[in-house]
Amino acid sequence: MAMRIDGKRISQQIKDELKEEVAALGEQGVKVCLAVIQVGNDPASTVYVGNKKKACAYVGIESLAYELPEETTEEELLNLVRELNKKDEVNGILVQLPLPDHIDEDKVIRTIAPEKDVDGFHPQSVGALSIGQKGFVSCTPAGIIQLLKRSDIAIDGKECVIVGRSNIVGKPMALLLLRENGTVTVCHSHTPDLKAVTRRADILVVAVGKAKMIDADYVREGAVVIDVGMDRDENGKLCGDVDFASVEPKASAITPVPGGVGPMTIAMLMHNCVESAKQNI
Numbered sequence: 293m294a295m296r297i298d299g300k301r302i303s304q305q306i307k308d309e310l311k312e313e314v315a316a317l318g319e320q321g322v323k324v325c326l327a328v329i330q331v332g333n334d335p336a337s338t339v340y341v342g343n344k345k346k347a348c349a350y351v352g353i354e355s356l357a358y359e360l361p362e363e364t365t366e367e368e369l370l371n372l373v374r375e376l377n378k379k380d381e382v383n384g385i386l387v388q389l390p391l392p393d394h395i396d397e398d399k400v401i402r403t404i405a406p407e408k409d410v411d412g413f414h415p416q417s418v419g420a421l422s423i424g425q426k427g428f429v430s431c432t433p434a435g436i437i438q439l440l441k442r443s444d445i446a447i448d449g450k451e452c453v454i455v456g457r458s459n460i461v462g463k464p465m466a467l468l469l470l471r472e473n474g475t476v477t478v479c480h481s482h483t484p485d486l487k488a489v490t491r492r493a494d495i496l497v498v499a500v501g502k503a504k505m506i507d508a509d510y511v512r513e514g515a516v517v518i519d520v521g522m523d524r525d526e527n528g529k530l531c532g533d534v535d536f537a538s539v540e541p542k543a544s545a546i547t548p549v550p551g552g553v554g555p556m557t558i559a560m561l562m563h564n565c566v567e568s569a570k571q572n573i
């Protein structure tokens with residue numbers, strides 16, 4: 293039976309470490325502050341934003357919440373971002389995605405100052421990651437690296453296969469695993485024989501957004517399986533992209549959904565905010 297990688301426990305550990313660090317920074321007169329912008333009231337976004345504010349409060353990071361109406365124009369949003377870019381007391385700026393259709397997401401992301409881009413979505417952050425330079429890293433893949441490291445799972449020399457090539461997870465995940473000396477393959481919807489590739493993996497990361505798509509047939513005996521999915525099954529119950537019941541007996545380690553990758557995203561967001569504040573010392 294696979295070891296369950298406990299994202300709830302590991303994210304708590306990271307938040308506790310950060311809480312101590314924030315307290316120590318406070319003693320030096322350094323404050324950490326995250327501005328969170330939500331446009332409209334998409335219910336899922338409201339939950340995510342609420343969780344981010346809660347995590348900030350726990351760690352000791354000040355959060356500035358900007359809840360803007362759905363009708364906010366692109367220019368109004370860009371002006372708010374520009375204003376926050378200039379405020380020395382704001383270390384991080386997060387614009388919750390998705391944005392309403394009339395706003396160009398790329399333009400908004402490009403307007404965030406790279407030194408405050410705690411989501412790691414700015415082209416400069418992505419470029420820095422791709423050439424191994426300093427910059428903020430997208431929180432979900434950064435959280436997966438922490439899950440592996442803190443579970444004593446070696447990446448160096450391992451065959452790593454990623455299913456999914458999104459800008460937020462698949463692509464940065466590939467770069468991070470490569471940075472850790474993994475041998476990396478990225479699969480996607482045009483990969484002809486997906487099973488043949490995923491079966492090679494020592495470490496399999498799945499981020500496709502299809503409920504229970506990956507069953508035991510896709511997994512090599514003893515593989516480590518990381519499930520980034522947040523889907524609903526046929527009964528409306530939260531599940532991942534991996535068919536947990538089928539894969540768990542075959543894997544050596546596996547992340548559950550919920551309680552695996554999910555909690556790590558916010559922990560790494562907090563980490564990025566603290567790193568940003570430390571740049572100003």
Ligand code: GUN
Nearest residue numbers: 386387388389390411431
């Ligand atoms: N929407 C869903 N996940 C995220 C995230 O990590 N950051 C932002 N800004 N929006 C999101």
